[in-house]
Amino acid sequence: MKEKILMIILTLFLAITMNACGMKPKTENSIKEVEPTLSEEIQTSEPNSTSEPTESDNSSISTDENNNTDVITNETEDKSEDTSNMGNTEGTENVDSTIEGDVFTNPVVLSTPPFNYYLSENASNKKSEPKNLEITSSKTNQITDEAEWLLNNNLSMNTYQIPNTSQNSGEILPEGIDESFDELIITKAFYDDSYIYSTYGADFSEGYILNIYDIKSLALIATFDFSNYRYSPDFILEDYDFIQQKINWAILKDNILYVSHSHMTYAKSSNNMNAYITAIDLTDMSILWRTEALVSNSNNFLIMDDVIISGYGFTEEDDYLYQISINNGEVLDKISLASSPYYLIKRENTLYVRTYNTDYELNIVQ
Numbered sequence: 190m191k192e193k194i195l196m197i198i199l200t201l202f203l204a205i206t207m208n209a210c211g212m213k214p215k216t217e218n219s220i221k222e223v224e225p226t227l228s229e230e231i232q233t234s235e236p237n238s239t240s241e242p243t244e245s246d247n248s249s250i251s252t253d254e255n256n257n258t259d260v261i262t263n264e265t266e267d268k269s270e271d272t273s274n275m276g277n278t279e280g281t282e283n284v285d286s287t288i289e290g291d292v293f294t295n296p297v298v299l300s301t302p303p304f305n306y307y308l309s310e311n312a313s314n315k316k317s318e319p320k321n322l323e324i325t326s327s328k329t330n331q332i333t334d335e336a337e338w339l340l341n342n343n344l345s346m347n348t349y350q351i352p353n354t355s356q357n358s359g360e361i362l363p364e365g366i367d368e369s370f371d372e373l374i375i376t377k378a379f380y381d382d383s384y385i386y387s388t389y390g391a392d393f394s395e396g397y398i399l400n401i402y403d404i405k406s407l408a409l410i411a412t413f414d415f416s417n418y419r420y421s422p423d424f425i426l427e428d429y430d431f432i433q434q435k436i437n438w439a440i441l442k443d444n445i446l447y448v449s450h451s452h453m454t455y456a457k458s459s460n461n462m463n464a465y466i467t468a469i470d471l472t473d474m475s476i477l478w479r480t481e482a483l484v485s486n487s488n489n490f491l492i493m494d495d496v497i498i499s500g501y502g503f504t505e506e507d508d509y510l511y512q513i514s515i516n517n518g519e520v521l522d523k524i525s526l527a528s529s530p531y532y533l534i535k536r537e538n539t540l541y542v543r544t545y546n547t548d549y550e551l552n553i554v555q
Contacts, residue, residue: 296412297474304421304462307479308517311470317495317514319522321554322540327527330548335531338548342541344534346489349378349385351393365407370398379489380404381440388436396435399448411471418450421462428458438489444471447515449499451486456506464501466490468518478518484511487530491540493553496521498540500530510542510551524551 330338336358339346348359352368352375359378362368366387368375373389376396380386385404388396399413419433431454439448451464464486468477487500495515502508508529512522528545535541535553542549 296414298414299417299469299474301417302465302467302476303479304465304482305479306481306518307476309475309477311475312468312477312518313516315495315516317516317521319512320493320496320498322510322512322522322524322551323554324524324549325539325552326548326550328548329546330543332546335543338543342536344536344541346532346534347380349380351375351378363407366402367400367409370400370412373398377436379438384410384441386439390435394435395433397433399436399439401439401441413446415448415450418467421459423460423462425458425460428454432459432463434459434463437486440490440492441471442492445469445477446471447490447492447497449485449487449490451501453486453503455503456483466497466499466513466518468515480513480518481520484509484513484520488532491533491535493535498533498535500526500533500542500544502526502529502544504529508544510549 338344339358346359349362349366350359352362362375362378363385366375366378366385370389373391373395374393376388376390376393378385378387381404383404385402385407387400387402389398389400390396397415397419399415401410401413402408403410415436419435420429421432421434424432432452434450434452437449437451439446441447446469447466448469449464449466452459456463462482464483465480466485467479469475470477483501483506485499485501486503490497490499492498492515497513497515499511499513500509501511508526509523510526510530510533511520513519514521526542526544526549527547530542530544532543533540534543538553538555540549540551540553542551
């Protein structure tokens with residue numbers, strides 16, 4: 190009995206002593222794991238560890254000259270070029286296009302042009318005098334004898350044959366000249382002493398993309414998108430499918446691009462807003478001048494010194510040979526023709542004009 194009492198007293202003494210020393214007996218219920226906080230996780234991570242951005246991450250890390258990480262910037266904003274029509278007749282939609290010498294590093298989308306006579310303050314103020322042209326011959330042709338006319342007069346249209354078309358007049362298209370542009374097909378190709386020009390569209394009735402190549406190296410110099418030139422602001426709704434204006438001819442001279450556009454239906458279908466020549470300064474893509482309407486729907490035009498020779502005509506409309514100032518686009522003179530002019534070719538001092546049903550020869554009086 191005394192031994193049991195002694196054991197109880199000893200047990201109580203030990204419990205009191207352990208409690209006074211801050212000691213607790215280890216039991217399973219006394220152990221509680223506490224998860225570290227977010228701040229504790231960051232503090233306990235490896236100090237030299239780095240996180241590499243994934244391919245899908247649009248953030249970029251900029252570094253200073255000592256290759257130390259400096260700033261993290263977000264580049265998720267849309268950097269695509271805006272090619273919408275802003276109605277600026279002086280410049281281009283693609284303002285990011287740059288020029289390196291004679292080479293455009295990006296295709297140029299040209300702004301909507303004026304559909305009446307326009308003259309920029311940047312155009313030349315020089316005056317042009319019309320050429321003295323005298324009709325020396327006028328003969329009815331057979332309409333379909335175009336090849337004979339060229340051969341008999343030892344003439345060339347400076348055009349190339351276009352693949353997959355019945356229009357096989359002209360020389361063989363040089364290898365290296367693109368036969369397509371994106372999903373568009375080549376619709377016309379021609380050349381001068383310095384350049385080769387090719388147009389593209391969805392079919393042979395179109396031509397609103399213009400490529401220009403160096404005639405010696407065949408290097409592509411520039412691509413111009415004339416989509417905004419295709420439709421006049423006013424037109425007859427029923428004739429909409431026929432009023433798309435395409436590129437007829439182009440000449441690049443002294444860093445100015447001269448280009449003609451027209452559709453091949455009645456002028457009234459586009460409210461007489463058809464058949465222009467436009468002069469574009471390639472320094473800044475601004476329009477220097479644009480002619481009045483209905484002066485150029487011939488297959489080509491010529492530059493003779495400071496005068497442009499062009500032609501316009503259509504069924505039940507007036508047919509003329511025009512002389513236009515290269516400096517301001519004004520009409521200097523016009524000569525009435527029997528029918529619509531198709532081709533204009535100069536050889537020595539003679540101007541040959543092929544119209545729908547009549548062949549003309551005009552002496553260029555010096």
